[in-house]
Amino acid sequence: MTSLGTALRPVVLAAGLCVTAVAGQASTVSMVEQAVNIFTSDSVTEGAPLTVDVGGPVPIMAGTEFPGFAFGTYDVDVSGDSIEMTFVNDPGSLGISVYDASTVDQYYFEFDREIVSAALGATTTGFAADVEVIAPGTMASSVGGFVPGAPTDFTFENGGVLISIGEGTDLNLVGTGGSLTVTIAPIPLPASLPFLAAALAGLGLVRRRRAKAPGGAAADRRPVQG
Numbered sequence: 001m002t003s004l005g006t007a008l009r010p011v012v013l014a015a016g017l018c019v020t021a022v023a024g025q026a027s028t029v030s031m032v033e034q035a036v037n038i039f040t041s042d043s044v045t046e047g048a049p050l051t052v053d054v055g056g057p058v059p060i061m062a063g064t065e066f067p068g069f070a071f072g073t074y075d076v077d078v079s080g081d082s083i084e085m086t087f088v089n090d091p092g093s094l095g096i097s098v099y100d101a102s103t104v105d106q107y108y109f110e111f112d113r114e115i116v117s118a119a120l121g122a123t124t125t126g127f128a129a130d131v132e133v134i135a136p137g138t139m140a141s142s143v144g145g146f147v148p149g150a151p152t153d154f155t156f157e158n159g160g161v162l163i164s165i166g167e168g169t170d171l172n173l174v175g176t177g178g179s180l181t182v183t184i185a186p187i188p189l190p191a192s193l194p195f196l197a198a199a200l201a202g203l204g205l206v207r208r209r210r211a212k213a214p215g216g217a218a219a220d221r222r223p224v225q226g
Contacts, residue, residue, distance in 0.1 A: 028080025029186050031112035032058045036154050037070045038142050042102035044095045051145040051152055056110070070105075071146070082121070083109060083161065086179040091171040099128070099169040108140060110160035113186040118161045121181035126173030129165045131182050 037052040039045060053070045066076035068088065075086045085107070091097040099105070118131050136159040142152045161184055 027185065027188075029111040029113050029115075029184070030060050030080065032056050032060065032065055032078055032109060033112060033158060034108065034110040034154065034156060034160075035066055035069065035076065036106075036108040036140065038106045038108075038140065039070075039146075040102070040104050040106075041096055042100075044103075047102060048144070049142040051142045051150040054151055054154075070107075076107075078109070081184055083163070083182045083184065084179055085163070085181075087124075087171065087174050087176060089171075090176065091174070094171065097171040099165070099167055101167045103166060103169075105165040105169075106140075107163040107165075108134070108154065108156060108160060109163075110156040110158050111184075111186065112158065114159050115161055115184050116187045117185045119183050121183050123180040124174050124178030126170045126175070126178060127165060127180050128168030129163060129180055131164075132162050133159065134162050135159045 033056055035053075035055040035058075037054070038049050039052050040047065040049045055066050055069060058065045060078050060080060064075050064077045066074075066078075068074075069076045073087065073089045073094075075088050077084045077086070096103065114136055115133050118133050120129060120131050123129065134156060136157060138156045138159060140154045140156070142150075144150070144152060161182060163180075163182060165180075
């Protein structure tokens with residue numbers, strides 16, 4: 001094989017590996033950058049939005065990413081393409097279990113990639129929920145927290161998803177173990193990204209091989225004797 005063919009072989013190999021790896025991740029997210037819960041209710045917070053819980057960053061794994069989130073109210077299990085919130089509390093122990101028009105329980109989730117679509121999936125009877133995609137740079141705020149010192153200002157650099165549980169929700173009907181699911185889809189990776197990464201990786205391999213050759217990289221610059 002010619003020296004040019006020898007040099008190109010690691011580039012082609014790196015390209016194949018890179019494209020395979022990225023293609024497998026193209027349609028899912030792998031990290032929850034932020035999870036934020038803000039609650040508002042006339043009867044509980046006097047109409048003021050208060051921070052309940054904040055989590056992240058957390059890598060998406062096989063188990064539950066946020067067990068007992070929002071003061072032990074929900075187990076939040078995130079996969080690469082969905083969010084499942086399972087009610088794990090006792091409705092009778094909560095300050096409010098039936099949501100009126102003044103009550104909204106908001107859950108913001110930011111991921112390592114921008115989300116382009118989200119939809120409410122399987123939902124237990126008793127939930128009244130909406131879901132929306134939030135744009136990169138979206139900000140949210142509260143006037144305080146249920147716990148002193150809780151953060152009150154949030155910026156979601158990558159955007160994400162907002163799940164709002166509101167009027168019409170009856171947690172007595174939901175019951176312990178009831179759940180709601182939201183499907184999500186991140187923005188596709190640029191088509192040129194795998195090839196750019198492969199080219200850079202391949203170039204690094206070629207340079208390292210030349211550096212290890214007898215005489216080092218300078219050997220390639222020696223004039224050919226005619």
